[in-house]
Amino acid sequence: MHTRDQRFARRTERMQGSAIRELLKVTEIPGTISLAGGLPASDIFPVQQVAEATQRILKNNPAQALQYGTTEGYTPLRELIIERMRQKGIHATVDNILIVSGSQQGLDLIAKILVDPNDRLLVEEPTYMGALQAFNPYEPRYIAVRSDDQGIVTEELEAALQQGPKCLYALPNFQNPSGVTYTLERRQQLVELAGRYNVTILEDDPYSELRFEGEHLPSLLALEQQRVQQPPERPYAGNVIQFNTFSKILTPGLRLGWVVAPAEVIRMLVLAKQGTDLHTSTFNQLVAYELMRDGFLESHIPLIRETYRQRCNAMLDALERYFPEGVRWTRPQGGMFLWVTLPEHIDAAQLLSRALEYKIAFVPGAAFHPCGGGQNTMRLSFSSSSPEQIDEGIKRLGSLLKDTL
């Protein structure tokens, strides 16, 4: 068997998925409070509406719903997505949209068509671990640019862009893992600089609709359309590729997302996707279509926002109450995560093994650092636990931290 392949071992050695995976197993032990997983709140899943949508589809359109479909995705769904973008002032045609099996697949496919071994990819630090897992098999080298509480530090960006990265991966809203949101100024600088250096921006945007505080800010895609003065009637052809998902606004179990990109990029993504899995589940696409078409999706998102606002506030309150001096954390305006920085001598991975004895789980931050570092950081998720669980979990963690410091 040739599978102990040196090259794949190299490709995968930085795939730090196993740490989280092992964690998720431990968190199945009864009584454990997990602030580790990136799970949306299942207690507010729109179960009844999904059930009704499946029945409508199987009554009215079963032969299409259960049959093979085109690789690009269900056209009426792509049209609804475009209409929704238009209402936010972003212009695209169906040729700019590819339906994918979750935005993770979009990240894999874009790397498949863009990234050759040793190509440079510019990322924030910390950045989303799942994106690194998508990119790593294609063997890029990472250039990391520091992030602060206003997002990627654009003062340090130009030097990085001069190293000739093929693209720049950015998560501007309520970032996973840090919970940080780019300011408008940073967004504008980023888009302007990337345009000047002709570096494609991969904008990962799973959380933007989950804002529970402050004002909505334009996406990098929207700013790019302003920069290139995108004509409303023409296909989009700019420098930003955007990755979106239904996982955070509907349910993750359907595995549905979409990519917005210039038509020539979509054509290549379609070829790549065709070889990868032919197409995304027709049935699930029709479910999403049904739930968008009748307006349910729009009416559901405020419930998610309000739920996460309460849970985030519960976590912030508990952090104030239980965490010792010398520990810092971010204050997210939306999304599912916040980020804790411990005193430098504390190793979060070591802390985790003790935390699990206290039946409390989190994700150590090192895995979100593609170029090393971050040992004294951790990601806490507030989306899938009740305020009471969050309070109890942070209390346990705070008491452990006080012992450790």
Place this chain on the structure above:
Amino acid sequence: MHTRDQRFARRTERMQGSAIRELLKVTEIPGTISLAGGLPASDIFPVQQVAEATQRILKNNPAQALQYGTTEGYTPLRELIIERMRQKGIHATVDNILIVSGSQQGLDLIAKILVDPNDRLLVEEPTYMGALQAFNPYEPRYIAVRSDDQGIVTEELEAALQQGPKCLYALPNFQNPSGVTYTLERRQQLVELAGRYNVTILEDDPYSELRFEGEHLPSLLALEQQRVQQPPERPYAGNVIQFNTFSKILTPGLRLGWVVAPAEVIRMLVLAKQGTDLHTSTFNQLVAYELMRDGFLESHIPLIRETYRQRCNAMLDALERYFPEGVRWTRPQGGMFLWVTLPEHIDAAQLLSRALEYKIAFVPGAAFHPCGGGQNTMRLSFSSSSPEQIDEGIKRLGSLLKDTL
């Protein structure tokens, strides 16, 4: 934009998906009879049973069905798959099974972990075009071994194996595109030879349950388990990796398949899949589980077989009746396709453009030949048309052929 990447252009130039894709568009014209697509019969999809299963799941287990799941797949589904294999005399544990988004994804993932540029892959000729599309982005070189009406010509196999291929891709049952089934003797020789040269067999097995004539023959996986005397109680660790799908026995729109492989290979596939799309739709996995658990799946397969038997017979009868002298075709014992060989001077691609004027579509055979050739061949699908449509379609095609010859 760096997407006009030379390397990807090279990777994709052999992706001949576009021919079929363009076809599928043409076949939407009313009155066109398409024998081109590889679509299962949608008129016998188990719509009511899928509807009932979705309702049961959303009533009893909604939080799990709609939430993220593990990359390996839903364990109870994997356990049912193992039990089903056991009844056929094949031994495996859950660590040997990965749920994928259709077997196409299995082909992509295995290439992702195994194939480096310029690695040699041994394939039959003709072979399944979708497998070539899955493999091509990883830039293998193909070694093609001739196939006849008994399957891959094992007399010519040893010379090919001596060229050091990394693996051998085989479709032993009612092959797509040829409809040919390997004899038992060829199967045994293939497994023995591949074992001797330590070349991994990738056994693509989407159609084996669709046998409507003759006796079931053991899969390459079953023969491999005999060869290595697989102990029933231990995880499978042989030389055959098998790709399976629910698309042909349930419905393709759910995008569900599974891979059977040694545990160490599954572990690498899981890492690769995690980066690719995190996991296959939990909801859809639970639907398949429900339909297997209550015995419905087993009771449904005979209906598919009988439907395809009638349609295949209709096609064979029509071929006898309408096709001119000098044209040959295969006589499938199952599956969805048969294969026509025209006189050598006829180019099937040219014939197609005229056939579309007659409102009849098929797939020209050249795309199934990774090393060139096959211009005078075509694939006909009998699965998704009624006997009347098949008769009318073959009549049109026969009359065109008589004009052409």
